[in-house]
Amino acid sequence: MTLKAKMTLEKDFMISEIDNRIYGSFIEHLGRAVYGGIYEPGHPEADENGFRQDVSKLITDLQVPIVRYPGGNFVSGYNWEDGVGPKENRPRKLDLAWRVTETNQFGTNEFVDWARSVNTEVMMAVNLGTRGIDEARNLLEYCNHPGGTYWSDLRKQHGWAQPHAIKTWCLGNEMDGPWQIGHKTADEYGRLALETAKVMKWVDPTIELVSCGSSNTGMPTFPQYEAASLEHTYEAVDYVSLHQYYGNRNNDTASYLAYSLDLDHFIKTIKSVCDYIKAKKRSKKTINLSFDEWNVWFHSNEADKKIEPWSIAPPQLEDVYNFEDALLVGSMLITLIKHSDRVKIACLAQLVNVIAPIMTESGGGSWKQTIYYPYLHASVYGRGIALQPVISSPKYDSRQFTDVPYLDSVAVYNPDSEEVTVFALNRSLEEAMTLECDIRSYPGFGVIEHIVLENDDLKAVNTFGKEAVKPHNNGHSAAIDGLLQASLPKHSWHVIRLGKNRG
Known part of the structure; x- marks a missing residue:
C-alpha cells in the first residue's frame, strides 16, 4: 500500500518572514565543544589562532547565523574576567556545572574572533547565578563600548581596539533548575533579570535581551515560571527562552518521530x-521566543556517568546520532519554521562534539553526523517567507500520541532567489507516500532539485x-500544470526546490 497525501501552497497564505537566527547554534564550555572542537592549537588544521579549519569549513557550509556562548549551565558559575x-595569567578553575577543570585558555575575545572567522554573530549569556547586575554591565561595557572607560580601555589593552558590538544577550540560563548554580525562584529571577536588563540597556540601548523560561516542559513550575518571571521582565526584555531535548529511550520509533507534536x-x-x-499588563509590546536549546539528547547518558571528575575537556555528551535522530531533527526544524511568526531565534545545541552535528577526533579528523x-x-x-500549507494526510496512533500525520511538511518562499522550498518528512515506518501539492499560486514553477535523506536502517550512524547516512539528489518529483507530484519513500526526509521556468 502507498500512502497518499495532499498539500496546497498559496502565496498569500504566509506565516511570517523568517528571522535567519532561527538556524542558530550553541557553543558551551562543556566537554570537547571548545577544546578539541573549534579550538585546538597544534592541530594540523589549526590556524594561527588555534581555530580548527576543518571544523570551520563544516560550520561555514551550514551558514550558521548566530551562536550562543559560553553556556548553558557553565555560565552560572563563570567569571568572564578569567x-x-x-593567557599565561589566566587561572584554572573548577567548573562545578560539569565537574571538570576549566583552563580559561579560550574566552570572550577568542570566541568573538572565531565567530567572525566563520561569519556568524555572537549571542552572549551573562552569569545571573553567582553574579548579577555589576558583572553584566561590566561585560557589556567591555564588549560594546568604544573606549574611554575602564572596561572598554581594558579590551583595547588586551588587543581588541574595536568594540565587539554584540547585540543579542541572554539573562542567565535555566534559572528554574535546582541543578543550576544560583538557582532562583521565578520572582527572585524576575527581579534580578529586570534590574540587570535595565542597566544593560542603559549601557547600550541597541541590544536585545532574552529572559529565562522553564528549562523543560517536565519542570513542576512549568509554565508558571514564565508567567511569574515575565510579570517582572516583560517590558524590559525582547524574548523569553525555551529549551527542549528528546530521546528514543524506549525504542518506540513511531512515537519518537511524533515528538514534534509535543514541541x-x-x-x-x-x-x-x-x-x-x-x-494583564495592557501592553502593546509582543514578546517573541528564543528556542535557544533544542536537539536529541540521550545516547551519551550512561557514558557520562563514568567521566573522571575534574579532568580537562573530557568527552561529554558525545551522542552518536543515527538516521532516525536525523528524521526527528528535520521534523523539529519544520515545527520551528511553522512558528516563525514568534520563534525568532533558535539554537541547535550544540555545534561541535557535544550533542552536535559535527564530530572531531582530538588531533585527528572531523565528520558530519x-x-x-x-x-x-x-x-x-529555509530562508525567506514561511508559507502556511494546507495539508491532508493519513494519520496513525502510537503508544504516546494519537492522530499523528504521516506527512510533516512546510514550505518557504525566498523572494531573492525566486524559489519555493518544500521540506517534507514521511513518518511511516512501512509505507511509501505519494505527495500531490497544488502550486498553481506559483505559475511556471518547476522542480530544480529534489534532495532525499533515506536509509533502510533507522539505527545507521556516521x-x-x-x-x-548522507543525502542524494535523485528524488522522484515533477511539477506539471501547477501540480507537484513527489514520491516519498518510507521514513525519509525531503527537500524539494522549486523555481520558475526550470524544468
Whole structure:
C-alpha cells in the first residue's frame, strides 16, 4: 500500500518572514565543544589562532547565523574576567556545572574572533547565578563600548581596539533548575533579570535581551515560571527562552518521530503565557521566543556517568546520532519554521562534539553526523517567507500520541532567489507516500532539485571516513500544470526546490 497525501501552497497564505537566527547554534564550555572542537592549537588544521579549519569549513557550509556562548549551565558559575587578558595569567578553575577543570585558555575575545572567522554573530549569556547586575554591565561595557572607560580601555589593552558590538544577550540560563548554580525562584529571577536588563540597556540601548523560561516542559513550575518571571521582565526584555531535548529511550520509533507534536504544543503554550502577561499588563509590546536549546539528547547518558571528575575537556555528551535522530531533527526544524511568526531565534545545541552535528577526533579528523544534513538543508534553503500549507494526510496512533500525520511538511518562499522550498518528512515506518501539492499560486514553477535523506536502517550512524547516512539528489518529483507530484519513500526526509521556468 502507498500512502497518499495532499498539500496546497498559496502565496498569500504566509506565516511570517523568517528571522535567519532561527538556524542558530550553541557553543558551551562543556566537554570537547571548545577544546578539541573549534579550538585546538597544534592541530594540523589549526590556524594561527588555534581555530580548527576543518571544523570551520563544516560550520561555514551550514551558514550558521548566530551562536550562543559560553553556556548553558557553565555560565552560572563563570567569571568572564578569567578568560580575557594574557593567557599565561589566566587561572584554572573548577567548573562545578560539569565537574571538570576549566583552563580559561579560550574566552570572550577568542570566541568573538572565531565567530567572525566563520561569519556568524555572537549571542552572549551573562552569569545571573553567582553574579548579577555589576558583572553584566561590566561585560557589556567591555564588549560594546568604544573606549574611554575602564572596561572598554581594558579590551583595547588586551588587543581588541574595536568594540565587539554584540547585540543579542541572554539573562542567565535555566534559572528554574535546582541543578543550576544560583538557582532562583521565578520572582527572585524576575527581579534580578529586570534590574540587570535595565542597566544593560542603559549601557547600550541597541541590544536585545532574552529572559529565562522553564528549562523543560517536565519542570513542576512549568509554565508558571514564565508567567511569574515575565510579570517582572516583560517590558524590559525582547524574548523569553525555551529549551527542549528528546530521546528514543524506549525504542518506540513511531512515537519518537511524533515528538514534534509535543514541541508544537510547547511553543503554543509559551506563546499563550506571553500573551496572557501582555493582556494583564495592557501592553502593546509582543514578546517573541528564543528556542535557544533544542536537539536529541540521550545516547551519551550512561557514558557520562563514568567521566573522571575534574579532568580537562573530557568527552561529554558525545551522542552518536543515527538516521532516525536525523528524521526527528528535520521534523523539529519544520515545527520551528511553522512558528516563525514568534520563534525568532533558535539554537541547535550544540555545534561541535557535544550533542552536535559535527564530530572531531582530538588531533585527528572531523565528520558530519546524521543530524548535520537536515540542519544544513533548513539553514541554506529555509530562508525567506514561511508559507502556511494546507495539508491532508493519513494519520496513525502510537503508544504516546494519537492522530499523528504521516506527512510533516512546510514550505518557504525566498523572494531573492525566486524559489519555493518544500521540506517534507514521511513518518511511516512501512509505507511509501505519494505527495500531490497544488502550486498553481506559483505559475511556471518547476522542480530544480529534489534532495532525499533515506536509509533502510533507522539505527545507521556516521563515523570518521564512513558516511552511512548522507543525502542524494535523485528524488522522484515533477511539477506539471501547477501540480507537484513527489514520491516519498518510507521514513525519509525531503527537500524539494522549486523555481520558475526550470524544468
